[in-house]
Amino acid sequence: MDRNLAINGGAKTITKSFNWPVYDQNEVDAVAAIVQSGKWGNPDCGDEVAKFEKAFADYCGSKYAITCVNGSVSLRLALIACGVKPGDEVIVPPYTFITTASSVIECNCVPVFVDIDPDTYNISPAAIEAAITDRTKVIVPVHFGGLACDMDAIMDIARRHGLKVVEDAAHGHGAEYKGKKLGSIGDVGSFSFQSSKNLTSGEGGIVITDDDELYAMMRSLRNVGRIEGGQWYDHYNPGCNYRITQMQAVLLSEQLKRLEAQTCKRNENGLYLNQLLAEVEGITPLSRGEEITRHCYHIYIFKYDASKFGGLPKNTFAEMLAAEGVPSFKGYPHPLYKQPLFQKKNFMCYAIPETADYSEVCCPVAEQACNTDAVWILQHAMLGEKKDMELFVEAILKIQAAVNA
Structure with missing residues (x-):
């Protein structure tokens, strides 16, 4: 047992705390003003909600934005508005x-899992094309960790096959693909404001779009099926109350003022950490091409080769790294199709056909990422200084030296 390792009682490499969320008196005052006003709810898309929606749409370069209670609902609103039907x-x-x-299951539709690219861990365009059938209606690329998917290839596939694209940008606030903000490239972009996200109000979500019809439908679904200009008790679509509060809106407005500088900081630190880790045997940063004009590093991911660390299993390595003070994690234990929801088909939906069987699904790249390769560093750590990035690498080298001694 190497007593120098923090997991064995030795000194931590990093003793600094990386706090999240970041806030000051501006957030406190903004929320207090709403509390004191007595106007807390959002019965008619209140002023502060509308202000934030416009600010976020402008930030993303989109025509419209519609807030909702979380990033799961935002995906559901987008899918329904895109016209999916049961099955x-x-x-x-x-x-x-x-x-x-x-969210696909909740729409009475069938998720079709396709593998990820081994260099980026984003959805593979070639795998998308191979999976399209006459029942395919929507592609949901996930900009995982804040790294943009290959949107040129995905949009080309979608247009050739007459499909809608819903960008899952829950990790993608402020990131860019060829100078365009993530979420603004497909038909709809979906974001989360859950507590770990790069832009947060504790909970919340938003969808953005340039399409007038999609906007009108998502706005209606968010607001109990009401339509703009209609009567309060007239309900045209099968929506529910998915509205956020005035307090969330002002909190988000204040947090949005920080997002640009924070995203630039994460991007700068990510590039520096890539450079440092590229020199460490057995560690490979994920690839980012020239089209990635900004990465927001909601998760910094690197690939781990146990053979260069004395055969140390990935999960044990991740535990050691966290013990050294690096805000890190081993990542997902298995791909989504291995979750009990899919293995046991606990769908509670009338439209999922019996042929939707996930017991034999295998996406080898995703399985390897989960089982042996992928290690995460969390977004708040990427707001540190250059010296912190150097210490992250020092912690990895410390573990490597100990296990290879």
Whole structure:
């Protein structure tokens, strides 16, 4: 046992705390003003909600934005507005959070899992094309960790096959593909404001679009099926109350003022960490091409080769790294199709056909990422200084030296 390792009682490499969320008196005052006003709810898309929606749409370069209670609902609103019908197929990656796929189930549609690219861990365009059938209606690319998918290839596939594209940008606030903000490239972009996200109000979500019809439908679904200009008790579509509060809106407005500088900081640190880790045997940063004009590093991911660390299993390595003070994690334990929801077909939906069997699904790249390769560093750590990035590498080298001694 190497007593120098923090996991064995030795000194941590990093003793600094990386706090999240970042806030000051501006957030406190903004929320307090709403509390004192007594106007807390959002019965008619209140002023502060509308202000934030416009600010976020402008930031993303989109025509419209519609807030809602969380990033799971935002995906559901987008899918329904895109016209999916019971039994339709929606193509999704298996290396993402559960709601990318469970929102499809909630729409009475069939998630079709396709593998990810081994260099980026984003959905593979070639795998998308191979999975399209006459029942396919929507592609949901996930900009995983804040790294943009190959949107040129995905949009080309979608247009050739007459499909809609819903960008799952829950990790993608402020990131760019060829100078365009993520979420603004497909038919709809979906974001989350859950507590870990790069832009947060604790919970919340938003969808953005340039399409007038999609906007009108998502706005109606968010607001109990009401339509703009209609009567309060007239309900035209099967929506629910998915509105956010005035307090969330002002909190988000204040947080949005920080997002650009924070995203630039994460991007700068990510590039520096890539440079440092490229020199470490057994560690490979994920690839980012020239089309990635900004990465927001909601998760910094590197690939781990146990053979260069004395055969140390990935999960043990991740535990050691966290013990050294690096805000890190081993990542997903398995791809989504191996979740009990899909293996046991606990769908509770009338339209999922018996042929939708996930017991034999295998996406080899996603499985390897989960089982042996992918290690995450979390977004708040990427707001550190250059010296912190150097210490992250020092912690990795410390573990490597110990296990190879």
